[in-house]
Amino acid sequence: MDTTFETITLKNDEMPVMLVTGSAKRIGAAIIQAAHYQGYRVIIHCRQSVQQAQALAAKLNTAREHSAAVIAADLSLINDVDLLEQFVQKIIHAFGRLDVLVHNASRFYPTPLSTIDHNHWDELFLSNAKAPLFLSQALLPYLKRYQGCIISLLDIHAQDKPFEHYTVYNMAKAAHQMLVQSLALEAAPDVRVNGIAPGVNILPDNSSDQAIDHQQQRRIINSIPMQRIGTPEDIAHTVLFLAKASYITGEVINVDGGRRLTLAGGSD
Template sequence: MNYPPKHSDPISKLAPVMLVTGSAKRIGAAIIQAAHQQGYRVIIHCHHSQLEADSLAEALNQIRAASAVVIVVDLAVVNRQTTLNPFIQKIIDAFGQLDVLVHNASRFYPTAVGHLTYDQWDELFLTNAKVPLLLSQALLPYLQAQHGCIISLLDIHAHDKPFSGYIIYNMAKAAQRMMVQSLALDMAPYVRVNGIAPGVNVLPETDSDQALDEQQQHRIVASIPMQRIGTPDDIAHCVLYLAQASYITGEIITVDGGRSLTLAGSNH
């Protein structure tokens, strides 16, 4: 997907800076690439996918020198101020400012009633609720300075349509959804906060425990009014829109090809 350049001088000090958590590949990488094409300087965050992150940054820096950096960190650093503070400093040291914070990093797996564990609760709430909130709070002064914005990637299952077998994930995403609306009030008027609720915009990796067979994929497509799986670029396009929509805050845009109109939570 092509985007018009946002700045005539792409390495101008005025070029905005976007941080996307979990952005070495898939949807996160698509957001980074789209933002970079529009003139943003970008911060690629990863934990386990450093090779992919470094490769992405190298490709972007070949297009425009000194326009992309990689920060490798386990987001559990938010659990302690002594580890969170150095992470925040790395973010700001990258380009000296932050204009857009995108919460993309997320853990997603089933948790069946009767087999729930404390570790599942901690991990799913960490990535989907705790990190977005505490990272937003820590970066607030820098976002205020730029009159910036926060964009959270949510889920169509986070509101009224829980995904069967994923109770902790559903709860964590519902918490993140309320975070978006609450922060939109508390951070106004200088920082806007919005959310995007994807449907099926990328299929699980084929070697993961969430991989879908061909029959399951056909069922999913049949359930979508647009009759196709979405793409990471669909999400990236919405992120860039919200990043520039100066009079929109507290909104959650659904990007699912209409799937939530007919969705039954028990279906894939």
């Protein structure tokens, strides 16, 4: 991992706290590790990847005691007022405060026209739009106490460049982007709200149904002005920048190697 961040020395109970949803692995884990190195106490949220989350927390707690916690929960709990309140109390109980909320958890899969059903709609909108809204609303009073911020991971396909065969996902991410801008108005001046729109910053697992072959990878790389796939650390750096950028709110930063400049929409 890149360790170019300035090291911060604070008493443990003074260290800011960051919660990242869906952070047991991949981009979420990269954000957690970068934030921890920067001096944050971190809350690792997961749904099913409990073993990975606990291993990550153990590693971070070995480096600095009582600095990482794990909360396992299905974000569908937002549909139940009591369960949502219990989830919020677990978050605050972990370290007694919350400074940064990062919406990273996301379901992603194709929904070609003529195959879309209500389950697709409910699942993709829940993780990519509804949960970020209701979690933000529930945690806003705690973020206000420390002039905190909310950072949402969006997608370069969320605006003007739809990804072919991903209609429901595109719609959900577009809704999430509007949520960022709307909350930035309502939460100001106490809480800043910004977004990050990744391009190709991590490839699907080879074992997943979204896996792409070498030829597809080469075609993607050729479409990126920077001529390379991004990394989870690129996203993590941007999260940490926005967490400290005290005069930026309502913005969406594309972290895509310039791909959005050449992207015409569609599947490539």
